[in-house]
Amino acid sequence: MFRDITLDDLLVQKQREPHTLIDVRSPSEFQESTIPGSINIPVFTDEERAEIGTLYKQVSKEAATQRGLEVFAAKLPTFINAFKQIETSMTVFCWRGGMRSKTAATVLDLMGIHATRLSGGIRTYRQWVVKELEEATFEPELIVLNGYTGSGKTVLLHRLAKDGYPILDLENLAGHRGSIFGQIGLIPNNQKKFDSLLLSEIEKVKNCPYVFIEGESKRIGKILVHPFLFDKKEKGVQIFIQLPVEERVKIILEDYDPTTSPEKFIEAFNMIKRRIHVPIANEIEQALAENNFEKAVTLLLKHYYDPRYEFSSAKEPHFSNIVIKATSVDDAYNQLIKLIPTF
Template identity: 75%
Template sequence: MFRDITLIDLLSSQENGPHTLVDVRSPSEFSEATIPGSINIPVFSDEERAEIGTLYKQVSKEAANERGLEIFAAKLPDFIRQFKTIEMPITVFCWRGGMRSKTAATVLDLMGIHANRLSGGIRTYRQWVVKELEKEDFPTELIVLNGYTGSGKTLLLQRLANEGYPVIDLEQLAGHRGSIFGQIGLEPNNQKKFDSLLVRQMQEVKDESVVFIEGESKRIGKVLVPSFLFDKKENGIHVFIHLPIEERVKNILLDYNPWDSKERFVEAFGLIKRRIHLPIAKEIEDSLNVGQFELAVKLLLEYYYDPRYEYSTSKRPHEYNFVIHAETIDDAYAQIVRLSKTFGKLITK
């Protein structure tokens, strides 16, 4: 017989080794928000869930249950096959720990596949995330990477993370690069998903003495950075990275790959076109339309992003603890690594 476990049980078991979480809700529910690291093996598709919901409201609970059983029975062999590919301990969950997860766990048990069921479902996890954020407790010192658009801050964070340095990458968690073109080629996350991913990343680095983060604004795409973390970032140790504009253009083109989404770039530019002096705005738009992205990006930096950055930093000036002048992103990374020894000394003073 399957076992109901609490969220505390689940979190403890994850600390002790590999554990597979299976969200048995519909694909759209899974896409909206889930427990980070989960996989989706749905009991019902979005259309099937809508059909059963309609029967429940318009006919009866019994009719909805009968139709649900009919649908699930037809897909049962494939459902079991997917679970048989999982070798680790398994915990299934739905929204409230209700019929979908109970049905899944019961059927799996009958087929000799042991799976726990999360009591309270993802709702209890969401409540835990909210409470964790309400604690406003993150004692670790933040090393904040600043610089003009295209300075490679995200690339530097990714490289630092790959080399084992503790990092919180807010843009990655938001699924957005923080600019008017920021969601092109990405899948922006909603606040619930962002909060869950952020809490997990904070838990992973909470015992580090310093954590690298980018100098983001409070809003990134669709989401807001919690006030306590934003304030801690504002009061962190700030590093300003200077790169030549040619290198910044290369970094942007590498990150955005605009050749694959020309129409979306032209469309996004239309949202800011009126904020740029007309002759320059027309030159940028013409360059985007004919695929001259290097020129378009250079003009955008010179006439839009750099002036806006200078204006915003003049309103809330930072006293930068360190300033890096680099010729390339590799040079900037090497200087940050050398400085990393200084960060620890600075904090212990």
């Protein structure tokens, strides 16, 4: 018979040895929010879950249970085989530690595959995340990369990480780049998923003397950065990355690749069009219609993003502690690396 495991015991076990977490909820539930590092082996697909839920509400619990057993029985060989591929110890979980995880753990036990079940499910984990973030402090010094839109801050973060330096990439955790165009080509995360990912990333760098981060605002897409981290960022070492406009345009075009979904750029532009001087707005609109993205981005930087950035940064007395004037991202990175021993 399988046994339940508390979240505290699970966290200890994960630190002690390789351990696999399996989310047995539907794919859409898994995508919305899960425990970082988990894999998804669902008991029901989204469509099956909807069907069974409708039976539960409109017919009876017994009818829903019967249909659930029929659906699950048909996929048992595939379900069991997925678990046989896992070579570590494992724990299954669902939303509240209810029927889906109980069914999964029971079937696995009958097949000689040992798995524990997370008591309270992901709801218990979510409660723990909220509590941890409410009480969190962040000890490492934050080295904050600032700069106009397109200055290669994210590129620099990724290069720093590749070379072994500690970073927090909030835009990646949010699934959003922060601007009105920021979710194009990405899948934005909700606050629950962001919080879980953030807590996991903080755990990795909490003992580092310093951590690199971008100079984000309090809101990135739909998520909010927690006060303990935002306040720490405001007091960190501020570095301003300065690149020529043509380099910034090139970086933006490489990152967003507007040729793959030009309609999304037009849609996003229409949301800010009224904030731009009419003749310039018309020129941008025409450039987008002609797929002249280089011209459109250049105009957006000069007449929308740069003035807004200058207005907001003028309020920050610490804004330009260190300025890196570079001709390219490579040049900026080389200058940044030389500064690291001084932090």
